[in-house]
Amino acid sequence: MPELSIAERELVGRFGVFVEMSGGQRIAGMLVGYLLICKPEHQSITEMADALAISKASVSTVIRQLQQGLKVERVPVPDSRQHYYRLAGGGDWTEILRTRWKFLNAGRDVAAAGLRLVGDDPDRRERMQEFADFLDFLVEEFSPELVSRWETYRNKRTAEREAPR
Incomplete structure (x- = not known):
């Protein structure tokens, strides 16, 4: 992919901040953001690091983590x-819901x-019960x-986008 435009860099950066705000790694968010907009849809570690x-070490480490989280896959x-x-899955986000549920x-x-640990102690039990x-x-x-x-919902939206206008 050619060098990112200023707008593309800003978008990728915003993805990084978004993921970081939710408790993830900024680089993970940047990589996901980049993989959403890059051409072609598959990229090497070198291409991602350069863009x-x-x-490359950071990209490699985080890509492995994203693979384990089933957000990124290696392709031949x-x-x-x-x-x-x-x-x-080309960007199938349902795994995020499944992972959050687990x-x-x-x-x-x-x-x-x-709850087992605090037993009948009313003060501690109330706090733990609220968490539960x-x-x-x-x-x-x-x-x-x-x-x-x-x-x-996704299937409906996809059909709407693909319908002739």
Whole structure:
């Protein structure tokens, strides 16, 4: 991909800040932002490092983390010995919902252990119960039904964009 324009650099930077604000790594956000706009959709570690003016070591480390989080996948490119990466599924965001749901369920396990630990101590139990209730609420909201509703919504929006005008 040719050098990024000022507007593209700003957008990639905003992705970095967005992900950082949600507790992730700024470079991870920058890489996801870049992979959303790059041409072609697959890029080598060298290409990503050059485009974002960051070290290849940083890109390599964060790309591995994004692969483990199922957000990025390695793809073969004919006649090339380099490894190339793109957004998993071309940018299917449902895995983010599924991952968040798993995270919240793990939090519920922690809350249950906390409730067992504090026993009947009313002061500590109330605080721990509030945490447990909050996680129960979020698990219900981030349910598999939410993923299903998102997929229905996405399919509808895709069909609208593809419909002749």
